[in-house]
Amino acid sequence: xxxxxxxxxxxxxxxxxxxxxxxxxxxxxxxxxxxxxxxxxxxxxxxxxxxxxxxxxxxxxxxxxxxxxxxxxxxxxxxxxxxxxxx
Amino acid sequence: xxxxxxxxxxxxxxxxxxxxxxxxxxxxxxxxxxxxxxxxxxxxxxxxxxxxxxxxxxxxxxxxxxxxxxxxxxxxxxxxxxxxxxxxxxxxxxxxxxxxxxxxxxxxxxxxxxxxxxxxxxxxxxxxxxxxxxxxxxxxxxxxxxxxxxxxxxxxxxxxxxxx
Amino acid sequence: xxxxxxxxxxxxxxxxxxxxxxxxxxxxxxxxxxxxxxxxxxxxxxxxxxxxxxxxxxxxxxxxxxxxxxxxxxxxxxxxxxxxxxxxxxxxxxxxxxxxxxxxxxxxxxxxxxxxxxxxxxxxxxxxxxxxxxxxxxxxxxxxxxxxxxxxxxxxxxxxxxxxxxxxxxxxxxxxxxxxxxxxxxxxxxxxxxxxxxxxxxxxxxxxxxxxxxxxxxxxxxxxxxxxxxxxxxxxxxxxxxxxxxxxxxxxxxxxxxxxxxxxxxxxxxxxxxxxxxxxxxxxxxxxxxxxxxxxxxxxxxxxxxxxxxxxxxxxxxxxxxxxxxxxxxxxxxxxxxxxxxxxxxxxxxxxxxxxxxxxxxxxxxxxxxxxxxxxxxxxxxxxxxxxxxxxxxxxxxxxxxxxxxxxxxxxxxxxxxxxxxxxxxxxxxxxxxxxxxxxxxxxxxxxxxxxxxxxxxxxxxxxxxxxxxxxxxxxxxxxxxxxxxxxxxxxxxxxxxxxxxxxxxxxxxxxxxxxxxxxxxxxxxxxxxxxxxxxxxxxxxxxxxxx
Numbered sequence: 001x002x003x004x005x006x007x008x009x010x011x012x013x014x015x016x017x018x019x020x021x022x023x024x025x026x027x028x029x030x031x032x033x034x035x036x037x038x039x040x041x042x043x044x045x046x047x048x049x050x051x052x053x054x055x056x057x058x059x060x061x062x063x064x065x066x067x068x069x070x071x072x073x074x075x076x077x078x079x080x081x082x083x084x085x086x087x
Numbered sequence: 088x089x090x091x092x093x094x095x096x097x098x099x100x101x102x103x104x105x106x107x108x109x110x111x112x113x114x115x116x117x118x119x120x121x122x123x124x125x126x127x128x129x130x131x132x133x134x135x136x137x138x139x140x141x142x143x144x145x146x147x148x149x150x151x152x153x154x155x156x157x158x159x160x161x162x163x164x165x166x167x168x169x170x171x172x173x174x175x176x177x178x179x180x181x182x183x184x185x186x187x188x189x190x191x192x193x194x195x196x197x198x199x200x201x202x203x204x205x206x207x208x209x210x211x212x213x214x215x216x217x218x219x220x221x222x223x224x225x226x227x228x229x230x231x232x233x234x235x236x237x238x239x240x241x242x243x244x245x246x247x248x249x250x251x
Numbered sequence: 252x253x254x255x256x257x258x259x260x261x262x263x264x265x266x267x268x269x270x271x272x273x274x275x276x277x278x279x280x281x282x283x284x285x286x287x288x289x290x291x292x293x294x295x296x297x298x299x300x301x302x303x304x305x306x307x308x309x310x311x312x313x314x315x316x317x318x319x320x321x322x323x324x325x326x327x328x329x330x331x332x333x334x335x336x337x338x339x340x341x342x343x344x345x346x347x348x349x350x351x352x353x354x355x356x357x358x359x360x361x362x363x364x365x366x367x368x369x370x371x372x373x374x375x376x377x378x379x380x381x382x383x384x385x386x387x388x389x390x391x392x393x394x395x396x397x398x399x400x401x402x403x404x405x406x407x408x409x410x411x412x413x414x415x416x417x418x419x420x421x422x423x424x425x426x427x428x429x430x431x432x433x434x435x436x437x438x439x440x441x442x443x444x445x446x447x448x449x450x451x452x453x454x455x456x457x458x459x460x461x462x463x464x465x466x467x468x469x470x471x472x473x474x475x476x477x478x479x480x481x482x483x484x485x486x487x488x489x490x491x492x493x494x495x496x497x498x499x500x501x502x503x504x505x506x507x508x509x510x511x512x513x514x515x516x517x518x519x520x521x522x523x524x525x526x527x528x529x530x531x532x533x534x535x536x537x538x539x540x541x542x543x544x545x546x547x548x549x550x551x552x553x554x555x556x557x558x559x560x561x562x563x564x565x566x567x568x569x570x571x572x573x574x575x576x577x578x579x580x581x582x583x584x585x586x587x588x589x590x591x592x593x594x595x596x597x598x599x600x601x602x603x604x605x606x607x608x609x610x611x612x613x614x615x616x617x618x619x620x621x622x623x624x625x626x627x628x629x630x631x632x633x634x635x636x637x638x639x640x641x642x643x644x645x646x647x648x649x650x651x652x653x654x655x656x657x658x659x660x661x662x663x664x665x666x667x668x669x670x671x672x673x674x675x676x677x678x679x680x681x682x683x684x685x686x687x688x689x690x691x692x693x694x695x696x697x698x699x700x701x702x703x704x705x706x707x708x709x710x711x712x713x714x715x716x717x718x719x720x721x722x723x724x725x726x727x728x729x730x731x732x733x734x735x736x737x738x739x740x741x742x743x744x745x746x747x748x749x750x751x752x753x754x755x756x757x758x759x760x761x762x763x764x765x766x767x768x769x770x771x772x773x774x775x776x777x778x779x780x781x782x783x784x785x786x787x788x789x790x791x792x793x794x795x796x797x798x799x
Contacts, residue, residue, distance in 0.1 A: 020113075020131040020139070046133070065128035065144065072129055076117045122728040168733045171705040179702045186361060186640060190696050193362030194645040194687040196413035202684060 008038065009057035012064045014050040016071060021048065025074035029067045037063040093159055101144040102155045104162055108137050111170050116141065118169035119162055127158070264748060265711075267292055267309065275315030280345040284309070285711035285751075293751050298353035299629060299714030300338045303755040304331075312340070353629055357714065360633045360646060364413035364687055367635060367647035369420045369660050370405055370436065372397045373429040374652055374667075378461050378512055379496045380483075382544050382586055384577035386667035387424050395424070397652040399435045404678035405650040406440045411683035416453030416778075421478075422660065424652075427464040437476050441779055454779040457481060463497055463515035470519075474526055479777050481540040482520065484563065486556040488513040490548055516541075520563055535566070535613065536772055542569045545593060546586040553600040561607065561614055568604070569617035570597055572742050575725045576664040590738050594745035601749065608764040615768040618746050624769040625715040626750065632771065635659075637717040637743065639707075641699030644675070644692030654678035656686055658695055661721035672724060695720045698730040706734035712747045 016026055026048055030039050037054040050067070054060040093104050106116070116139055120129045128144040143158055176183060198206070267286040282294045292309040295301045304312060308331055311317050319332045336344045374395040376387035388395045397405075409417055419440060421433050437456055444451045457479040473480065485491040491513040499510035520539045527537040541560065543549070549556060560568045572593050573579055573586055601616050608614065624632045635642025643658035650656055654677045657663040662673025675681070675689045686692075698720040701707040707716065718739045723732025734740040753761050 015132065017131070017133045019133055068130050069124055069128055072117075072120065072131065073124060076121050079114075079117065118729075125728065164733055164736065165729065168705050168729075168731070172703065172731060175705060175708050176703045179708070183697065183700055183703045186358070186700060186702070187693070187696050190361045190640055190645050191688060191693060194364035194413060194692075195684045196364065198684065202682075 008053040008055060009060050011040075011051040011053045012057075012060040014052060014064045014068055015044075016048045016050065016068070018046050018048060020075070021071050022075040022078045023048075025071045025078055026050075028074055029071040032070060033063050033067045039063075039067075099144070100149045100155070101142055102159050103140050103142045104159060104166075105134060105138055105140045106166065108139055111139075111166050112173060113139070114173050115166055115169035118173075119165040122165050123158075123162065265744075267306070272310055272313055274313050277342060278315030278317075279312060280340055280342045282340055283709060283711040283713060285748075287748075287752055287755050289755075291755050293711055293755070294338075294340060295711045295714055296339055296350075297714075298339065298350040299357055299625065300340070300353070301626065301751075301754075302334060302338045302340060303751070356629055357625070357631050360631060360638065360642075361640070363415070365409075365642075365644070365646055365648045366412065366414040366416055366633075367418050367420060367642070368405070368409035368412075369422050369647065369649040369663075370397065370402065371422050371424065371649065371651050371660075371663065372402070372426045372432045372436075373424040375428045376423055376425040376461075377428070377464060377497065378425065380544075380578070381494050381582050382546060382573055382577075382579045384574055384579055384661075384664050385422070385424060386577050386664055390428070395652055396429045397432050397650075397654075399432055401652075401654040401678055402432050402436045403439055404654060405656075406436055406443060408648070408650075408656070408678055408681065408683050408686065410440070410443055410447060410452065412452075412687075414452070416455070418455040418457055421456070421458040421460075423459075425461055425464060426458055427460055427462075427469060430469055433458070434472065437478070444779070455479065455777045456779070457777075461495070461497075461512060461516060462519035463512060465515075465519045470523065470526065474523075474530065477777050477779060479540070479774070480523055481542065482516050483543065484513070484516060484520075484541040484559065484565070485543045485546075486549060486552055487559050490552055490555075491516075493548065494544075494546060517563065520565075524564055532776055534564075536774055537776065538564055538566055540567060541565050542571060544574075545570060545572050545596065547588045548586075550588060550592055550596045553596045554603060557600055557603050557607070557614070561612055566613055567615050567617050567620070568600075570600055572738070574661070575722065576661055577668070580668075590741040590745065593742060594749070597746060598749050605761055605764050608767070609760055613767075619750060619765075620768045622715055622747055622750055623765050624771070626747075626754070627766065628769050636719045637715075639699060639701040639713075639717050640696045641717050641719050643673070643695040643699065643719060643721065644687060644689070645696060648675075648686065650678055656681060658692060659719065659721055661719065661725070665721065665725065672730075673721060695730060698723075698732075704731065704734065706740075710734075710744075712744060715747065716743050718743065 026041075030041065030050070033039065037052050037060050040051040040053075042049045042051070050064070052060045052064045052067070054063065093102070108116075111119075116131065120131065120141055123129050123143055126146055128146065130142040130144075132140045132142070134140045141162065143162065145154070145158065149155060265285045267284060280296065282296050284295075285293045287293050287303065290306040292304050292306060293301060294304065294309075294312075308317075311331075312335065317332050317335065319329065332341075335341050339346055339350060371385075374386065374388040375390050375392055376383075376385070377390055379387070406419070409419060419436065421436070423429075426433055440454060440456075444454045456476065458473065459481045462480075462482050483495070485494050488511065492511050495512040497510060497512035497515060499507045520541065523539045524534070524537075528534050541563070543556065557568065572590070573583070573588075575583070579586065597618075601619055604614050604616055621632055621634045621637055624630055631638060633642075633646070635646040638646075643662070647659055648656055649658075649660040649663040651663050651666065655663070655666060656675045656678055657666060658673045658675060665672060666674055673691060673695070675686050675691055697703065699717065701710075701713050701716065707713050707718075710716070718732060718734065718737055720730035720732070722739050723737060724730045726738065727733055727736060732740075750765075753765070
């Protein structure tokens with residue numbers, strides 16, 4: 001008899017604008033949180049769209065928020081103190 | 088607060104501030120947002136070519152609208168502070184750099200022989216956008232057909248690779 | 252007693268009416284300005300010269316309408332022109348070299364490494380203070396004492412400083428709890444200092460102690476080794492004991508000892524001062540220093556606090572406001588107060604001290620002395636928290652009991668509550684240049700530079716002021732700080748407002764007191780001899796002093 005499929009929550013969508021979040025920062029943040037939720041990345045115009053799912057809806061929500069914070073922190077770090085140039 | 092610039096969803100415990108990038112440069116947006124990152128979830132979005140939105144969702148329970156209002160107030164003040172500081176530092180850069188260099192340099196003192204022994208000279212310590220440190224042969228070596236010039240001299244001054 | 256000069260509550264402080272003023276950019280040299288009561292305006296310039304003008308004179312100055320020519324009608328203006336020129340406020344006569352020299356003198360601390368090295372030799376403390384910012388541990392706590400090995404590494408780093416003189420300050424908790432390590436540090440540091448390749452530094456030791464664990468044996472050692480002693484007195488007994496709890500100890504005899512932190516401190520203050528006199532040291536110069544922390548309970552007792560310090564023979568009172576670190580965060584709700592009320596208390600206290608001085612009682616207020624030295628003498632007394640750039644990391648380092656190194660003691664206090672923002676490394680494996688060249692040190696140097704800070708950049712008090720990044724970080728979440736919201740900026744601004752009002756009034760008797768407060772008399776006795784000299788040769792031992 002096969003194992004029942006794990007029910008995933010409705011995906012939590014995180015939209016990160018490419019002019020405001022550095023790509024490398026997003027990638028590193030995904031890498032950090034991929035063990036806590038399923039994260040699928042797509043591009044839609046200027047946005048990186050992250051679809052975050054988890055068997056627990058609250059988990060997906062938390063991961064989305066924490067990932068966004070982490071990506072923002074890394075972006076600010078990557079930019080240093082210079083004038084705004086998206087990298 | 089102007090309703091076209093500030094919105095709040097008390098049920099969702101979040102507030103958003105939309106601002107004009109010509110008034111608050113991106114560095115000010117980052118600087119101000121960062122001061123909230125320990126107590127809020129912060130999300131930035133570009134809502135138009137000239138406007139950015141900052142959304143703040145407190146990590147801890149918020150019991151009143153006044154708390155959200157205070158948060159918006161603090162964010163606005165920090166945005167102003169960061170924007171103005173950015174301008175001041177540009178204007179006073181020379182004197183700030185001079186004092187900082189003297190302060191740190193004076194505190195560190197010259198390297199000892201042990202410090203120099205540990206220094207890794209194999210790494211390229213300086214950025215050299217104009218290729219001043221390159222030898223003539225490296226700078227002007229002929230490339231074979233199909234090769235592209237990849238020396239540092241090829242980076243445009245003031246471009247992304249140049250030092251500030 | 253004269254009516255205290257409390258803050259006027261009708262006009263916003265510092266504002267100057269500018270309506271209709273048409274600035275002549277070619278007449279004045281660079282200046283900053285601030286309104287003073289009685290329709291006066293204070294001007295300061297880049298190098299920290301100041302001048303007080305009437306509102307009318309200010310408008311004439313700003314509009315370039317002050318005549319230099321002599322003439323019976325213009326003679327008053329000529330005097331003004333001369334005053335402005337002498338102060339280097341006129342563009343046509345601006346003396347760049349003179350400004351350069353003045354600025355260099357004010358910033359003479361830049362270019363040297365940390366001179367203050369705070370060693371937290373233990374977190375354990377036998378007192379519980381309601382506002383404790385040191386995150387003290389109870390006496391039975393384990394593994395919170397500095398070991399001799401860690402202490403030696405800290406001393407090695409301290410002696411690596413590029414500063415020609417260093418002070419090692421023993422802190423805690425209560426440093427007397429780990430007295431063995433205190434002794435070890437003193438002996439190790441003296442020996443090491445004597446053999447430095449670059450020659451010995453001017454080495455000093457100080458200890459910040461509640462004195463309740465002092466005994467004659469420890470005192471003898473500290474006196475023989477010229478350790479400066481500093482303690483806390485919050486005011487009269489009732490106030491002090493309410494805020495600083497000392498449990499009574501049951502002795503082997505069954506008797507109970509102690510229970511009053513005030514009695515313990517006062518007993519030893521008197522004993523130590525007596526010992527200094529017996530050693531032949533000038534009693535006007537060598538006294539136990541005491542500090543207080545102002546809580547809401549202190550505010551109405553301003554006179555009693557000053558009287559208490561005078562009664563103890565203290566020559567300096569440091570009217571420190573509450574800070575936001577350590578226990579103060581939890582107890583703030585019942586101890587805190589608006590800074591306007593603090594400034595009222597400050598004004599009353601210092602007015603009273605000035606009166607006492609005029610009656611022959613020598614007592615100064617430490618904040619006033621610091622600011623007045625900068626204002627009247629053009630020098631910087633190098634109080635690390637009130638300078639630009641600040642002292643964090645380049646003027647001072649704090650070493651925790653476990654060897655953790657921080658830019659300042661406040662940074663260490665934040666570490667004890669889980670915030671490692673100001674942590675630079677550990678003494679067991681750190682190198683001196685890596686510590687003072689750390690990116691965190693660079694950040695706090697930049698953040699504390701008033702030439703880069705909103706509000707400060709335009710403030711008339713900029714040449715004399717400073718707010719440490721650690722305070723802004725704790726209270727506002729940013730090392731740069733928003734000065735309009737800073738309680739510490741409010742304190743510094745308010746104190747300078749008070750001082751400049753007095754300076755502008757120019758009462759000769761008050762000015763005489765102020766000038767006395769700026770006189771720095773070095774205390775040579777506390778500068779350590781090299782280990783080659785005997786202690787008795789260089790620092791007169793207690794036994795010799797007693798018996799002649």
